[in-house]
Amino acid sequence: MTETTRKPSNAYRYLFVLIFGLVIGVVASVMLASAIKKRQDPFPGSLMQVMAKQSQLLEQSRKQSRCSINDTAPRLQTLRALSNDLDLAFPGLRDDARFQQHASRFRASLNDALGTPPSDCTALAIVTERIGNDCKACHQDFR
Structure with missing residues (x-):
């Protein structure tokens, strides 16, 4: 019997980095919109x-x-x-x-x-x- 070793996939890492980047982008966008809104005179x-x-x-x-x-x-x-x-x-x-x-x-x-x-x-x-x-x-x- 031959045993083949499979290399673990990096897909989970890429998915994590993608989701993390999206979350950071959303948070930054909300902060920017809030800062712009605070500068406007209501x-x-x-x-x-x-x-x-x-x-x-x-x-x-x-x-x-x-x-x-x-x-x-x-x-x-x-x-x-x-x-x-x-x-x-x-x-x-x-x-x-x-x-x-x-x-x-x-x-x-x-x-x-x-x-x-x-x-x-x-x-x-x-x-x-x-x-x-x-x-x-x-x-x-x-x-």
Whole structure:
């Protein structure tokens, strides 16, 4: 009988090194993404989200026929207060004339709405459409 000696395969070693390399790559990618995210300012996105939510709540009130001044004025006041921070949220656009024009138009729409608050759903629909158009115009230029 002849005895043959088989050399152990290196496949397990290669597989281990491959898996270990993938794990290290994933961990490094997560750390890099986290570091990049920490360097970004969350304020502009947060401001836009809160303003969008207030606009959605106005539209929701209109759809539910809850269009009294008591239902709409707090939302409009919040939007107007938040609009004061647009320059702070986007400091790179502070000197841009188009951005200032959009921000001024948005504030003017809110001032008009607060000056004569919508008292019925028809008036609220006009106000929400105007606010939406102001937002859309700015986003078309700067998004």
